[in-house]
Amino acid sequence: MRALIFDLDGTLIDTVYAHVFAWQRALDEANMAIDGWRIHRRIGMSGGLFTRALARELGRDISTEEAEELRRRHGELFLELLPRRRPLPGAVELISFLRSNSILFGIATSGRRPEINASLDVLGIGNETVVVERGDVARAKPEPDLFLACQQRLGVGVDDCYVIGDAVWDLLAARRAGMLSIGLLSGGYGEDELSRAGAFRVYRDPAELYRSLDELGVLP
Amino acid sequence: MRALIFDLDGTLIDTVYAHVFAWQRALDEANMAIDGWRIHRRIGMSGGLFTRALARELGRDISTEEAEELRRRHGELFLELLPRRRPLPGAVELISFLRSNSILFGIATSGRRPEINASLDVLGIGNETVVVERGDVARAKPEPDLFLACQQRLGVGVDDCYVIGDAVWDLLAARRAGMLSIGLLSGGYGEDELSRAGAFRVYRDPAELYRSLDELGVLP
Numbered sequence A, B: 001m002r003a004l005i006f007d008l009d010g011t012l013i014d015t016v017y018a019h020v021f022a023w024q025r026a027l028d029e030a031n032m033a034i035d036g037w038r039i040h041r042r043i044g045m046s047g048g049l050f051t052r053a054l055a056r057e058l059g060r061d062i063s064t065e066e067a068e069e070l071r072r073r074h075g076e077l078f079l080e081l082l083p084r085r086r087p088l089p090g091a092v093e094l095i096s097f098l099r100s101n102s103i104l105f106g107i108a109t110s111g112r113r114p115e116i117n118a119s120l121d122v123l124g125i126g127n128e129t130v131v132v133e134r135g136d137v138a139r140a141k142p143e144p145d146l147f148l149a150c151q152q153r154l155g156v157g158v159d160d161c162y163v164i165g166d167a168v169w170d171l172l173a174a175r176r177a178g179m180l181s182i183g184l185l186s187g188g189y190g191e192d193e194l195s196r197a198g199a200f201r202v203y204r205d206p207a208e209l210y211r212s213l214d215e216l217g218v219l220p
Helices: A016-029 A036-040 A047-058 A064-081 A091-100 A117-123 A145-154 A168-177 A191-196 A206-211 B016-029 B036-040 B047-058 B064-081 B091-100 B117-123 B145-154 B168-177 B191-196 B206-211
Strands: A003-006 A104-108 A130-132 A161-165 A180-184 A201-203 B003-006 B104-108 B130-132 B161-165 B180-184 B201-203
Touching: A003 A145, A016 A036, A016 A064, A016 B016, A016 B036, A036 B016, A047 A064, A091 A104, A091 A117, A091 A206, A104 A145, A130 A145, A145 A161, A145 A168, A161 A168, A168 A180, A168 A191, A180 A191, A180 A206, A191 A201, A191 B191, B003 B145, B016 B036, B016 B064, B047 B064, B091 B104, B091 B117, B091 B206, B104 B145, B130 B145, B145 B161, B145 B168, B161 B168, B168 B180, B168 B191, B180 B191, B180 B206, B191 B201
Parallel strands: A003 A104, A003 A161, A104 A130, A161 A180, A180 A201, B003 B104, B003 B161, B104 B130, B161 B180, B180 B201
Antiparallel strands: none
16 A cells, blocks of 8 residues: 655645745844745755754854744744645645545644644645644654654555655655655755655646656555 | 846845745735746746736736736835845855956846835945846846847947846846856756756855856956
């Protein structure tokens, strides 16, 4: 039995640019201006790594309290900027197809509850679906913990899992978990960045992935 | 005599993600939701092409009035979201180096006055510099008009111009103008996208370009 493990932001929901802009504003307010593209390429990595990367760019330490305040302010701005979540094209149809065809799938996200609840709601994902979030594991992407926890809860082997993600961090974490991975352009990375990070296929968005399920070897 | 022709947004000023998000909001308000990454990859192309691309994605026509209202609302949201312009790392130093070493340079942007004035101000670019903006030419990028107008005002040959831009549209317009081009990652494109569009070098941002001027053959 094959199983699909999905990232959430940028893979099923169109939230990446709102996240980038909310970070840019939160950092600017704290007098820690960082280029937009550098934030973009770090969305989806663990908060600890993100903070360390920031500190390196700024050339100074960021205290735990500062990091916590930045996270809080980012969350606040994100909700203000994007009150309504929008599924990416094909995401709802893909999820519903997997469900009606009894193809195993789960969600593994660096996001946290309750922030991710609105996204799960618009996708029609309820308690029947395995959802692993940041709070469930010790270490976030590019560590493999989120994907391994999801695989274990799905009750399948590592070899039978396909990770679908939009960020280099998803693809690196998949490789470290020993899983195959598929990249989506819907998070704003270039095709080549995703291929080089290990994706064996790259599609534009969930709609193109849905139309291409035959290319993956996951259909029963 | 060699000359450098710079794009503005995403090349010298950190505005791309604010533009993407302002478009996303303006379109969403008009019930024309479009994925963030699709907007991102169209920043810097001519407004007419942008509107046509939107219409194709939405599967319906967009009237001239609708397009005009979208542009107006985008401009309003952009100023609201990003009241303060921030030069990209190295941009101010690079401009000042070119000036003190009498290396010819100009700006050629799909943006318009008065919107671009704040960006030119923080870069220290005044009336002494050749600035070609959208209103000065009939057709915007990827047509070559902006770069050709800049080259003519600089009084150098097409062969002696190097275009520096962050978007595929800059690099395509440069090729059509018969000019060499250099890509910058600071607009959020991947390196490979820029190389394939014709950039013979790709740098991270103006700071890395500044440190690498010797690799370009433009220094006297």
